[in-house]
Amino acid sequence: MKARVTVTLKNGVLDPQGKAIEGALKSLGIDGVDSVRQGKVFDIELAGADKAAAEAALKAACEKLLANTVIENYRVEIGA
Amino acid sequence: MKARVTVTLKNGVLDPQGKAIEGALKSLGIDGVDSVRQGKVFDIELAGADKAAAEAALKAACEKLLANTVIENYRVEIGA
Numbered sequence: 001m002k003a004r005v006t007v008t009l010k011n012g013v014l015d016p017q018g019k020a021i022e023g024a025l026k027s028l029g030i031d032g033v034d035s036v037r038q039g040k041v042f043d044i045e046l047a048g049a050d051k052a053a054a055e056a057a058l059k060a061a062c063e064k065l066l067a068n069t070v071i072e073n074y075r076v077e078i079g080a
Numbered sequence: 081m082k083a084r085v086t087v088t089l090k091n092g093v094l095d096p097q098g099k100a101i102e103g104a105l106k107s108l109g110i111d112g113v114d115s116v117r118q119g120k121v122f123d124i125e126l127a128g129a130d131k132a133a134a135e136a137a138l139k140a141a142c143e144k145l146l147a148n149t150v151i152e153n154y155r156v157e158i159g160a
Contacts, residue, residue: 031137033141035124035125038120040120043088046114048112057113
């Protein structure tokens with residue numbers, strides 16, 4: 001079973017990396033970019049076919065390792 | 081207009097960061113994880129309302145800056 005976990009910064013948390021990308025895009029001549037915020041994505045391959053168990057395991061993984069829940073939000077999507 | 085760009089490693093490209101996360105999840109007692117691959121996500125706020133123009137600009141951004149197209153794939157999703 002495939003799953004995707006997306007970890008993004010919470011609103012209000014400064015993102016200097018995103019700001020740098022925004023500046024770089026402008027200097028490359030790509031117009032119309034108002035803001036950029038960078039996050040992380042984890043494509044995870046899971047054993048077993050129990051979606052509920054997989055979701056619980058991935059939420060535990062996010063809380064323990066993948067996301068810093070003080071400053072980041074996470075979203076778990078279970079695929080086929 | 082909001083857009084999300086997802087950049088992931090191509091199949092066959094080694095991902096030591098993903099391997100390290102996989103090992104860490106196992107040592108934290110999270111079972112059933114077969115593989116992890118890490119990618120990047122960019123949440124971009126764009127000026128204007130022309131979806132086609134936005135998509136073209138973001139594809140240019142990916143080719144020039146956001147993705148290394150030798151080893152990475154990218155996907156552009158235009159939101160509301």
